[in-house]
Amino acid sequence: MSLIVQKFGGSSVANAERVFNVARIVTDTYQKGNNVIVVVSAQGDTTDDLIEKAKEINENASTREMDMLLACGEQISISLLAMAIEKIGCPVVSLTGWQAGFVTDSNHGMARIRRINKERIENEFAKKNIVIVAGFQGLNRYDDITTLGRGGSDTSAVALAAAMHADLCQIYTDVDGVYTADPRIVKHAQKLTEISFDEMLELASLGAQVLHNRSVEMAKKYNVNLEVRSSLVKKPGTIVKEVVSVEKMLIRGVARDNDVARISVVGLPDKPGIAFKVFSLLAGKKINVDIILQSIGRHGTKDISFTTSRSHKQAALDTLHEHMQSIGAEDIICEENISKISLVGAGMQSNPGVASKMFEALGEANINIQMISTSEIKISILIDINDSEKALNVIHDAFIHD
């Protein structure tokens, strides 16, 4: 007998038919003799509808009351799924975040899980119940309902798997696994049977939106076996785990991220502490910066370029313009028609030829590289957004399709 955590997103439970589809997956697993915990998100557009209702009343509602409101989304879907499982004839109980023992900090709207009290779920297992848990939510120490923010339900599932020492945590989505590239864009994209946490982290952060980074980080920390698989097609997905057994494949995947803006601060005085000044200003406004590049400018000055998400772009520009004089910049330039392409693979760290092979493929396709950034398991480049699909294909084919 194993303990399996299964997580289903909002589209998987969007209507009665899909709720029954999920109920069948769950009861099949249960009837094979497993203990099953099911984590569910809010149905389809429920969360957006609730946000709409709130905005009609108060655009600046407190995050505490927003959490009270939004937590209803998952409470509705857990009870409906429980009813479907009752109809199939298996013993089941639905639990809100607080009933399932989720204790979080008080950071409403983006709370962090502090711990999970296991008693209730253990009691339900003793009664042979399938346990359905509302994802995305918990309770702070003042007994107020909190929500976990983006990727919250994935994180709830992984946290439960860690706390309960589950044998497997299955994340059901509308794709059937993790691919070497987005199959809608790259013709020869291949499904991976396995991927390491680190590789998945790089892919997740680079726009392969299968799993939220936060949940992968937690899975890595507590060594939770993750499986990404389809809720619609019954076949094995991709296993995400600490060490990938057979290290045949050098490269794990190619990802694209279009949510990028590049900002260049031009003509800075060439003296110590300038970079610190620029980035401490941005950090003070909680602006996340991704790739940073510093180069020599004209007349003994230097230029600093960095990328940020498009949602942070305006705040970054405003902050820099405000302090243009104190940092001594000549100009601030913003470029948005760019795309970040990243090649990810744990194997590449011991293989110096990877970068040159990548650049060669791009050169042959006549694609200009604007910025380059590398880490142990990743090479990222910035290119014109119009070249991005072509770039994905030529890089993918150079490394993966032979």
Place this chain on the structure above:
Amino acid sequence: MSLIVQKFGGSSVANAERVFNVARIVTDTYQKGNNVIVVVSAQGDTTDDLIEKAKEINENASTREMDMLLACGEQISISLLAMAIEKIGCPVVSLTGWQAGFVTDSNHGMARIRRINKERIENEFAKKNIVIVAGFQGLNRYDDITTLGRGGSDTSAVALAAAMHADLCQIYTDVDGVYTADPRIVKHAQKLTEISFDEMLELASLGAQVLHNRSVEMAKKYNVNLEVRSSLVKKPGTIVKEVVSVEKMLIRGVARDNDVARISVVGLPDKPGIAFKVFSLLAGKKINVDIILQSIGRHGTKDISFTTSRSHKQAALDTLHEHMQSIGAEDIICEENISKISLVGAGMQSNPGVASKMFEALGEANINIQMISTSEIKISILIDINDSEKALNVIHDAFIHD
């Protein structure tokens, strides 16, 4: 400084505009220096929509999961009302039933309140917060969410008023008080400034659907001052309390109840224990019986007639037909085109002329009486449903309009 509990029904918070209307009533009361607890029902049709969602999945869902689902209705409305009050600029916090300390039994779907833990609300008062509480819901001792069933939000409000020793419990509705008869039917109906708990109980149970009986019973038990008033018009409503001060008016009101079916069990053997047999059968099926009348039948037999609600009619008929032989009945007759008209007033118990005056008025209007039942503060009659509006008017005018 007073402590005032204000309760608003689902139609009072049906849309953003009405939510703000409620928010203004609440903040006006708060800004006069009062502690305010607001009890809210689910918005407009939310509860029906949720029930619809459940039925699509499982017509026979467990009451435990139905409660989990339905509790969301109030959780949505409390958070939206809190956001409106935040917008107006007053300090506020919304609490679910369990956060507000409602402990109930485990009778899902129609739970009884066991006690209210006051700590949380007292803490919120110490912070000068307006406290919004989700009506209709609580938590049982297994930490499962329960709902209180029909009239639940009124009951939540009165229970809070009792537990917190509130100075006043205001029930806001779409009528502006308790009338001597339904003003839509009886032209000369008058609004009462005061009414006693017992009179209100009789009126409530007789189809004057202003306050649910359960809440009036609780108010009487804990001597809570109730006021029924309009959420739309700003004027005093009707005070419901233990002793009505000036006992000028003999009669408090005339009410009609069309949700009545009369069942007659005809030709029973005239021997002891027959009535017990009939009504224990009905009690075993949890069928509520209202008026009972036993009369002599033909050939030394007896007939037993009783009334029940239309929703219980079929179950009653089925039960009686099933046991027709064992109870020795010759026939079972059902009549549905009837209406119950009741005259209510604490003054009538010491005035023997009331009944005859009532029957005289009906006789003059040529209305035939089918059954009569009397209590200390009430006289009820059954008549043809087509005569009911005329009957309401002639009785009302005979006693109240002079």
